[in-house]
């Protein structure tokens with residue numbers, strides 16, 4: 001919603017001026033002056049139309065906002081360190097569903113929004129996204145013209161303002177990519193992997209494809225340094241300290257939304273895909289920031305990067321749209337058109353959640369319906385017929401409509417439109433503070449000494465006041481979400497206690513490993529040259545081997561779930577290792593973008609595992625539960641899955657295990673007469689994967705080597721995994 005409060009105020013006041021009652025004091029003011037006033041205000045700040053309304057909140061409002069801010073900050077911290085705060089998970093899910101509900105409520109207020117597309121149709125979706133992009137581009141062209149004619153900067157005026165703007169955005173920029181952080185796991189149902197792998201490619205690009213200097217969060221961190229903003233790491237306690245002064249509640253909220261939506265990839269996949277489709281679209285702020293920061297000699301690379309990488313032809317916008325279409329086609333093929341239509345609803349929900357943060361709106365939609373609304377509508381209608389001839393030529397958009405369009409007898413004669421007007425009005429601070437008419441500027445202006453004094457009679461004013469006082473902030477009801485998608489919450493709180501790592505996510509267990517794997521401290525360092533070797537010509541016990549094969553893919557997955565945690569050389573090396581294990585092509589200097597989506601066959605370790613099962617004459621597995629049993633054969637596999645959920649606590653142990661498995665890959669690739677059912681092609685794949693794994697591990701081991709305690713944990717990981725792998729060949 002584009003909404004210019006200054007302009008609305010002046011325009012409405014002039015409008016009401018014309019429908020004033022005879023005794024109005026306005027008669028002493030010459031008409032022209034008022035128009036000059038409007039003109040002036042519009043010219044001074046043309047750009048502000050895109051920004052939210054800064055209100056000076058009253059004290060009670062301030063306290064609730066502060067509480068919320070604290071709440072978001074704490075949650076931000078916990079979500080960055082999830083393995084130490086697993087108890088936040090049920091709350092996180094509830095919070096996410098409330099956000100969905102809010103996104104739906106706000107999305108419904110918008111004319112021409114995606115929610116209006118009640119029936120899924122691929123062509124319309126493509127056109128819609130294209131249209132959204134064109135709209136921004138055209139608006140940008142107009143902006144450029146204004147600038148060429150010598151117009152002022154419209155987003156950031158002074159260098160100081162720019163710096164503050166950038167610093168305040170750190171909480172959300174530091175989670176760039178977070179909405180996809182948990183996508184494409186070993187536990188992802190295999191049938192969905194062809195979809196989630198493409199989304200993971202988007203994530204991989206957000207993380208720089210393994211190159212720290214291209215990692216988006218890192219680019220923003222560099223930007224912070226370059227403007228001398230020495231803010232703490234995003235995952236630290238200090239970062240969420242109120243004394244730091246990062247206190248834009250909308251930004252924290254948007255950061256929380258990005259972190260939350262990623263957290264339940266198996267439960268909310270369509271929502272994630274929809275969120276991604278909106279999030280990857282170009283935004284007005286990005287376009288303007290890229291240009292205006294450069295003018296001020298501030299490093300604009302973060303924003304330039306997002307203009308090029310998110311482009312709608314081959315970049316993230318195109319990828320995101322294509323992924324949604326692929327997914328819905330997939331659902332339709334597997335489960336029928338009905339299922340695809342309901343999946344579409346959920347895509348819409350995700351999209352609306354992201355959109356909610358771009359199109360600035362007030363926090364909560366008020367029920368502007370109360371016993372006074374009918375009378376108030378009647379009053380506005382009466383005013384509108386008097387002021388009918390007046391079209392103040394304003395370009396103000398107010399809930400998607402020009403002001404004079406609202407106050408037009410025909411518009412207001414429709415009850416739905418009149419309701420809409422009240423709804424929009426009621427959420428327009430400082431005009432109207434719900435439940436507090438005395439704070440509301442509209443009332444003040446209509447009173448004695450106000451600019452619009454006389455436009456309303458005393459009785460009419462009373463109706464307005466009563467109406468405002470009766471406007472109650474509505475809580476966002478989670479049911480809004482369930483009703484919209486036509487389902488009900490399948491998940492009760494108790495269910496969080498008995499989750500299965502093979503099918504659910506996230507499942508964090510604080511226990512380390514199921515039993516003592518003969519722990520004798522040993523700090524001898526294995527290098528990538530001295531990886532364990534395995535006798536793969538010995539007969540293999542597939543019942544033992546297959547579970548650990550499928551589970552070992554999870555070992556390093558936890559390291560890349562939160563963008564800020566990937567701002568290290570080691571984590572970037574892990575991104576590169578995962579790319580190899582998932583079957584992505586070797587990193588090049590460019591970005592793969594749509595190219596990666598064009599590849600149909602993408603052979604990673606899971607796909608190789610599935611091939612082995614097929615070749616061994618076993619039933620084709622649908623997911624980890626079909627491969628990993630509860631019995632002794634599944635024990636080590638489950639341990640690996642559990643450990644992988646706590647990458648900080650088990651860092652070196654996990655790396656050690658990953659090294660042992662690279663040793664296995666090496667051994668398999670070197671032994672064409674091995675006993676595993678592996679085709680020559682898959683052996684070749686494994687060879688390539690092992691090579692890239694070694695290159696990445698080399699980088700990780702440099703760090704591990706330096707510290708004795710880390711070496712001990714690392715060696716233990718190697719030893720445990722080695723013993724378990726060896727036990728499969730004898």
Ligand SMILES: *[C@@H]1O[C@H](CO)[C@@H](O)[C@H](O)[C@H]1NC(C)=O
Nearest residue numbers: 499500501509511513514642
């Ligand atoms: C691993 O996770 C499962 C739940 O998925 C749990 O039952 C088991 O106790 C965990 N094992 C360890 C060693 O933590």
Ligand SMILES: *[C@@H]1O[C@H](CO)[C@@H](O)[C@H](O)[C@H]1NC(C)=O
Nearest residue numbers: 512649650652707709710713
């Ligand atoms: C080694 O592992 C133990 C157990 O998980 C952990 O408590 C310890 O902090 C680790 N040591 C290092 C240096 O990471």
Ligand SMILES: [Fe+2]
Nearest residue numbers: 176177206216
């Ligand atoms: Fe990004």
Ligand SMILES: [Fe+2]
Nearest residue numbers: 280309310316
């Ligand atoms: Fe992106």
